[in-house]
Amino acid sequence: MKPPKFMYCDPDSVEEAVALKSRYGHDSLVLAGGQSLMPMLNMRLANPDVLIDINRVAALQQITRDGDVLEVGAGVRQSVLESDPAVAAAVPLLGLAIPFIGHIENRHRGTVGGSIAHADAAAELPCAAVTLDATVVLHGTAGRREVAARDFFEGFMTNCCAPDELVVAVRFPVTPAASGSAFVEHARRQGDFALAASAAVVALDAERRFTSVAVGVAGIAATPVRATVVQDALIGQAATAENIAAAAAAIGDTVSSADDMHATGAYRRHLAVTVVKRAITAAVENAAAVERNGS
């Protein structure tokens, strides 16, 4: 299990990386943290002519607060993001979701942009990005553009990047202070890809009615999805166990994943309901805790 031959390029600027990507297009692959691509190279499931390693691009490794947006460079390591108190304060969901990504050895190398660009429907960061209404910043020969996360993921392991485009950052809206966040995942073993996972960010009014609900689900379709049917059912409703359970039940019908050796489709339908229910419930509890601590 050894990587095949490739032309190894390690540009040190976004511009040079984009130029290489533009030049080699589909014959090239971008190497970020390598936690998914390197196994594919070692197993020769990927066989690019050109490998564009962006780890030396210092400009991709910044975390910056831009008003109500936290912009995380594509090259920021997941373990940096998970342990950064400023990130936890600004977008609590990130700190809750990232520990579910593989193991610390993976997160020390794995990058935010790499996970987003890889577009695995069972992965945590894509699910969080969709839930948080993040935008993905792309850079191509024509310059920079931003794409809403929910539009970025186009299909199974497929994103909307043009051949000359590179994911350079993800912009996460700062979570309103009175919100509650939660991430619930079920995998065969801790650290494995989710069989199903759900992210939830909620806000409640004084009567404990939902004023905002954002719920994302991983592992149940070709892309991470927003559980709009659940969100719509809960807005304005009281945050009771019964209401949450009733709303969550609707997500089961949206599950399109087929049977595999780890889970049946029927199981995923049941699990999706369960993780959505538990994520919303935990987010509600978190919101209450935030309120208590804030007051």
Next chain:
Amino acid sequence: MTTVENEKPQYKYIGADRKRVEDPRLLVGRGGYIADLKLPGLLHAAILRSPVPHATIRSIDATEALKLPGVVAVVTGEDCKAHMNPCMNFGPSSIPQFPLAVDKVRYVGEAVAAVIAESRYIAEDAVELLEVEFDDLPAVTNPVAAMEPGAALLHEGHGSNIGYERTFEFGEVAEAFSGADLVVEDTLHWGRSAGMPMETSGAVARPGLNGVLEIFCNSLNFSYFSFLIAGALKLPSNRLTMNPVPAGGSFGSKFTAHKVPTLAGFLALRTGRPVSYVEDRLDHLMNSDHHASDRYYDAKMGFTSEGIITGLDVDVVDDYGAYMQFGVGTHGNAFSQIVGPYGFRNVKYHLRAVLTNKCQQGAYRGFGSEVHNWVLERLIDKAAAELGLAPEEIRRRNFIQNDQFPYKIPGGNVYDSGNYPAVLDKALGMIDLEHWRKEQKRLREEEGRYIGIGLATTQERSVFSATEFWALNDNPDFPLTSSPESATVTIDPTGQFQLLLHCQSMWGNSPETVGTTVLAEEFGIEPETVNVSYADTARALPGTGPGGSRYTVMLAGAVRGASRKLQRKLVDIAAHTLEVAPEDLELVDARVQVTGAPEKSLSLAELASTAYFFALNMPPGMESGLEESFTYDHPYTTLPAADRSDLGVFYPIMGHACHIAVMEVDPDTGRTSFLDYVAVHDAGTMVNPKSLGGHVTGGAAQGLGSTLYEELAYDDEGQFKSSTFLDYLVPTANEVPPFRLGHVETPSPFTEYGIKGGGEGGRMVTPSVVSAAIDDALREYGMRVRELPVKPADIVATVQASIARG
């Protein structure tokens, strides 16, 4: 057959927690594994594996591969057919196997061709350039369908996909069931898993002096079978020298693992150059030397209304895969403890070993007896529930009693000794079952949580005899009866000890710690001062190697035997020097002294100096030097009856264990977790309790893997689905609970110091106890674990179906 007193004597070294002498080198990263061996001019092999389950090989075109710079050779099954004999094989000779597929492929992952190149990178590049044309044949993936007339044949020369079929009946089985008050039946499937050590199998071979082929490999026990590898390579056995290399884990996967060294040896012979073949994880998952048991059971057990077992009737179809390399030895293991710790006398066992387009089977910690344990315990739990008996009570009522040992079981094997109630009581004393049963009820009612308690009492046979390899066959090709182990002990001229072991025995067990502990016990020296080395096959005395939880028992026997010979010589030299009678001397604390008079003594160094350099001070006629070897044969084995109405004694050193698990099951996710787990084992006299505890824990973790996580899966078309470590789920630390351990010591009357084997024990019990706990947690949903691994999806499906039924 030697015997020792059942009362355990006091030992100074045996029975104490000691640091392992193997560990310092491992801790600095110098384990000396096969991939660390770098010989000058070493070439590297990579294997093209079959992408299809069943096909004839029409052609292999290596033109492009051979053009690649750095590629030295491409070797195929045609070369094997022309220049080799089939590999060693304990199955029918009509089912031959070569290390590369000859004429046809029979499973996804079977080796088709080997590329030899200057680096593994280049070899893998060249594998991608090989062009192979296959003519597909129907894939046979269901073992029951494989037996149907008209099913595609895997081996035309064998004429059938049934590799072995036979019914064994001991006692009065029909009467046992007709007279039973209760008969429980079940259909059970034990799925495929494998030892899956972190280090794969590997071998380095090089043509040496005088036409000798040298093979270095991490296969265990090759000193037992190197002549068979020589035979496959068409070499006189004295022109093959196999060199022991420590293994990074085996758990059965490197037990008699012959194809990797055979292939490396063949590639070295074909190229005339040193060649390394070390499996990568994909090689190992798809092929390795073998996967483990994959059995489908229809089983039933009869009971009286009091819960006393009247008989057992097992119909088992074992999905053997494409070859029969070890015959049906894994069922011989089931026969070694076919009644478990229970005293029933009537057993019927119908076995069909079926050939399918999957990887062949072989050893995995328990060697098939763990599967039988699971079947027994599943049936007993079912009966307990129907009879309203607590799991501990139904087992206690059926235990073989302490005064019945040695106890001959149906089928012929003998259990040497045991104290099953003591083991059960110890386990019950470590965990408050009444508390947990109350908690179970309370948590269900007050918090909606599902708690289950599982309990299992199983046998843990140890120290196989070679008759088990063939005893189930009527006309075995090679009905051997020896399974010895040897040791050579040398005291050098300054009184320092050398211990030479005669097989590859280091795979994560602690043969060096055991051997040095025995020497310490015998001579009063410090164990850490002994140097241990391993003989290659050109120099090895008879040895069998680790496997079947035999090595500690056999090594202790061998080292003690050699020690006694040396002690006699030391005493004779001392008697001559001190001018006293030998019978007036004793060996105490590394000195030979006049009994009760330490002032009249000689140190080992003084005696050694005499033995090497002062021949005129020695007793007349005595040989110079201080080196003795001893070959310890199996302490108690007998031949099977010609008609197999009795299989003889082949696994008599019988350990025992009781595990109790308290688990929580989440019916909405299928997630399982442990609230408590106690494991009590009786492995006779313990040599090093901490090491034994480590093996119990490690084995239990593997049992947990086989029960909940690990699966070598094929789809209906024969495609292999578990080809990465993201699909074959080895438990991480997060999946394995802290096991609380307890020990009971019932010394064996047949072994030196009363030691029994304990290397496999944990895995013999965990599947039974975890299955029972899951059932108990979800009893209201009718949960019954009948297939392993039991996955979260299975649990949720059962719960949901039960809810749907109302």
Next chain:
Amino acid sequence: MTSTENKYDTDTRTVTLRVNGREVTREVPTRLTLADFLRDDLDLVSVHLGCEHGVCGCCTVLLDGGSVRSCLMLAVQAVGHEVETVESLSADQNNLHPIQEAFAEEQGLQCGFCTPAMVLRTKEILADGQERSDDEVRDEISGILCRCTGYQNIINAVQNAGRKLRCGASGGCGTAGDEAKGA
């Protein structure tokens, strides 16, 4: 663009990095993994290849102090970084580092194949000097598979090593409870 192409159109590179405290410079194939570089070019065979697809963790090394899978990095990516293998603790069997000694005392190993990785991970875990529960340790070592021990003795070894590092080689500052009181 032509100059760019020339710059990258090579199968080998000269790499300079620090390994176990020493600067090393070698010419390596660009596709060589860091694991193979350490094993084959530097003879640091403590870096074990268990799966080569980033799951087993046996090839774990510390990169700038953090544990990473060296099978999932190219040697050329380590340029300018500091790599530590288990030899950086002690390569002397007769003079083990306290963490290695703790593994020996607790029998936190059997076959030794995952052991260098576990020892390195332990060094990283204990770098903060904090006490932790067994469950915390269990989670913290879960990225490295051990097939022999069932993990309990490894967890015991991490705890023992923590005591040694906090309280001196003997680990003799009393029980965890005593330490808590003292702290």
